[in-house]
Every structure is written in structure tokens, then in C-alpha cells.
Amino acid sequence: MVYDAFVLLSFGGPEKPGDVMPFLRNVVRGRGVPEERLAEVAEHYMHFGGVSPINQQCRDLLAAVGADFAANGIDLPAYWGNRNWHPMLEDTVARMRDDGVTHALGFATSAYGGYSSCKQYWEDIARARAKVGPGAPVISKLRQFHDHPGFVGPHVSAVREALESLDPSRRQTTRLVFTAHSIPVSMAETAGPSGGRYTAQLDETARLVAAEAAADLPWDLVWQSRSGPPQVPWLEPDINDHLAILAKEGVTDVVVSPIGFVSDHLEVLWDLDNEAAETAEKLGLGYARAATPGTDPRFVALVRELVLERTAGQPRRRLGTLPIWDDCPGGCCPAPQRRGAASS
Incomplete structure (x- = not known):
């Protein structure tokens, strides 16, 4: 070709x-x-x-x-x-x-x-x-x-840098929190050859980044930027709700890594640097937001x-094991039902 x-x-x-x-x-x-x-x-x-x-x-x-x-x-x-x-x-x-x-x-x-x-x-x-x-x-x-070293590596470096900004004496009560854009549950549970690929790939990326950046720390994958009417189920927990849970569990500091994004666009700046940072401050949590790849x-x-x-037929460089393909198989990832959603 x-x-x-x-x-x-x-x-x-x-x-x-x-x-x-x-x-x-x-x-x-x-x-x-x-x-x-x-x-x-x-x-x-x-x-x-x-x-x-x-x-x-x-x-x-x-x-x-x-x-x-x-x-x-x-x-x-x-x-x-x-x-x-x-x-x-x-x-x-x-x-x-x-x-x-x-x-x-x-x-x-x-x-x-x-x-x-x-x-x-x-x-x-x-x-x-x-x-x-x-x-x-x-x-x-x-x-x-999602599992290419050129995507995982910058996230690893960013998490390490964010961790260095927190109090090292509280390392044992520090947690990694990975975030991505929430989607309707119906989309996440799509049947067929690509069913659940979004959440599975994000989980794999989070595992790869955590293992390389801070294998001694527990981590969670949570969601941000939810939109749409409240009666339509979306992936949860939301980052702000999760921070409140962590504070009750004795976590003192968090590194929030937006692995769902390739750059610091508005949803990262508003949802994490504004809303989540304010939530963490109210809860008394130390908070550091890791950068995205950008132009790394x-x-x-x-x-x-x-x-x-x-x-040129160059071999694929991958760190994960989930199946991938160049062309989407037939019937994959159908469009969601439109019920008045608006994104931030």
C-alpha cells in the first residue's frame, strides 16, 4: 500500500x-x-x-x-x-x-x-x-x-515526578489514582469482538504505568468528565467521590494521573486541576497531578x-497482551443512544 x-x-x-x-x-x-x-x-x-x-x-x-x-x-x-x-x-x-x-x-x-x-x-x-x-x-x-512504550513511558515519568513533589514521609499512605473520561455503562459493556475494550485497555495501561512508576503503591482507575442526564448510568466512581472515600480510609496523599488523555486539554485542566484539586484541598489530601505526554x-x-x-512493516512495539487490530471488526463499538448529553 x-x-x-x-x-x-x-x-x-x-x-x-x-x-x-x-x-x-x-x-x-x-x-x-x-x-x-x-x-x-x-x-x-x-x-x-x-x-x-x-x-x-x-x-x-x-x-x-x-x-x-x-x-x-x-x-x-x-x-x-x-x-x-x-x-x-x-x-x-x-x-x-x-x-x-x-x-x-x-x-x-x-x-x-x-x-x-x-x-x-x-x-x-x-x-x-x-x-x-x-x-x-x-x-x-x-x-x-494504549500499551505502546512511547505512550506508557511519558506517563511513568510524569507519575514519578508528581510523587517527588509530595511528602516522602507519607509514602505509605499515598495512593495512585488513574483517571479517564467516563462513558455510559451501556457503551462500556458492548457485546461483540471489541466489547469492553475501552475499560480493559485503560486497566492495562494503569497496571503498566503503576508497575514501572511506583510498584509499592496501591492504585485505582476512576472516571472524570461525566456528562448526560443523571438517570443514565455512566462509569463510576467519579474522581471527586473517590477522593472522599480515600480520605476516609486514611490516605493522606494522592497522585492523579490522567492516562485517558494524550495532552493537558480543558477536561484535564478543569476537572482535575480545578475541581479535583479543590476537593482534595477540602479533604486535607496532599495532591499532585501528573502530566500527559503532550510533545514528549x-x-x-x-x-x-x-x-x-x-x-515499512516495522514490528509493533507493545508492553501489553490485549488483542489489537488496524481495522475495526464489523459491528464494533456501536454509537450510544443520544439522550441529551453534553461534554465539558
Whole structure:
């Protein structure tokens, strides 16, 4: 197979206050979410001046990947397209077509399986190509990478650094808390070849990071950024509820590691650096939030390695044992029922 471009696939985010509500309407399009709920979520963005850091983080990653490609002899022009805000993927696909691209490799800013984290990117690609029409380039999504050393390693280093910021005399009462975006229980329990892949992969990543970063400490996998009506069950416990439980159990300090994310975008900054940090302070817990990979050179090299798996038959580097595949099997990760959810 011959590939002639690379495209970064991401979620997108507002870059000025006037973008916030239009962006949120894009996120929840077709779900019937009331404007008052969107206004509540909009306040999270306004707390940061109406700007989500995710777009700049994508620019930084794309620049780092481009430099890494050039240094390693990979001659692929790099593009970037988002699901929910500019640059929209359909606009990027149109530009790729105009540039003569025929078959690109797509890298999504999510390490895991599941509907929103994986399959929806396939749907984004299909929708963008259909809108562009004749001549739209094929885009083949690169595989999930939850157990790749280039993803696990930066999380390990970040946990170690966070631990060093806490009181070493309280090590025996310190706990690691790994977080990821919550999803509806119905999505997490999907039947079929990929059923439960999201939670299983996150559990494997947490185990790998904990074993390397602090094997002497107990750890938990909990959830953040829940959205949707309260009557719809989502994965629990929420990070804030879990911190309260830990405090009652005699835990004095926590390291919170957002292994569900590749960069410190708004859900990390709001849900962890704001809400969870405030919860920990009220509970009297020492609190340190570990960083995400961002543009760590190991993570940038991961992107190159995934490309070389496809273009040069390079062996897969993996630390885990769960099954993975390049193309999702039929029927995997069906879309959730829309009941008025809005994400932060």
C-alpha cells in the first residue's frame, strides 16, 4: 500500500469566547441538548478565557511530528482536521484532495478503543469524504496505542515526578489514582469482538504505568468528565467521590494521573486541576497531578513508529497482551443512544 500524506485527527476546541457556544452546539448536534445545559458547560471554557488549549496542543504535536518525520527520512506532508471545530476535517480533506493526496494515514489523539475514542473517528473520516465527494483521499486510521512504550513511558515519568513533589514521609499512605473520561455503562459493556475494550485497555495501561512508576503503591482507575442526564448510568466512581472515600480510609496523599488523555486539554485542566484539586484541598489530601505526554519526544516517536508499521512493516512495539487490530471488526463499538448529553 502506498501512502502519500499524514493527517492528525482530533476533537477540536474553541479559540476565543465567541467560538464557545457554536463549538458546543457542534459537539452535541443531533442530541437535543437544551441551551441552558450548554451555557453551564460554556462556563468551564470561559474560566480559561473562552479558549481550549487542545488546538494549540495539536499544532505543537503536528510541528514536532513533522520535524521528527524529516529527521528520519519520512516524506509525508502533514495535515490536521478536527471533529468539532476548525480546522474541520471535511475542509482538510478538501485541501488534501486539491493537493493531490490519494491515500493518507490518520493518527487520532486517543490511545484507546471505544466509540468516541476510536470508531467515531472512522465515522468522521467517512462523513468528511462523502461531503468532499469525488477525488476525496482515502484515510486509513492508525491503530490504538494504549500499551505502546512511547505512550506508557511519558506517563511513568510524569507519575514519578508528581510523587517527588509530595511528602516522602507519607509514602505509605499515598495512593495512585488513574483517571479517564467516563462513558455510559451501556457503551462500556458492548457485546461483540471489541466489547469492553475501552475499560480493559485503560486497566492495562494503569497496571503498566503503576508497575514501572511506583510498584509499592496501591492504585485505582476512576472516571472524570461525566456528562448526560443523571438517570443514565455512566462509569463510576467519579474522581471527586473517590477522593472522599480515600480520605476516609486514611490516605493522606494522592497522585492523579490522567492516562485517558494524550495532552493537558480543558477536561484535564478543569476537572482535575480545578475541581479535583479543590476537593482534595477540602479533604486535607496532599495532591499532585501528573502530566500527559503532550510533545514528549517518546510520544512523538510513537507516531513515527505507527506510521512505519504500515509503510515499512516495522514490528509493533507493545508492553501489553490485549488483542489489537488496524481495522475495526464489523459491528464494533456501536454509537450510544443520544439522550441529551453534553461534554465539558
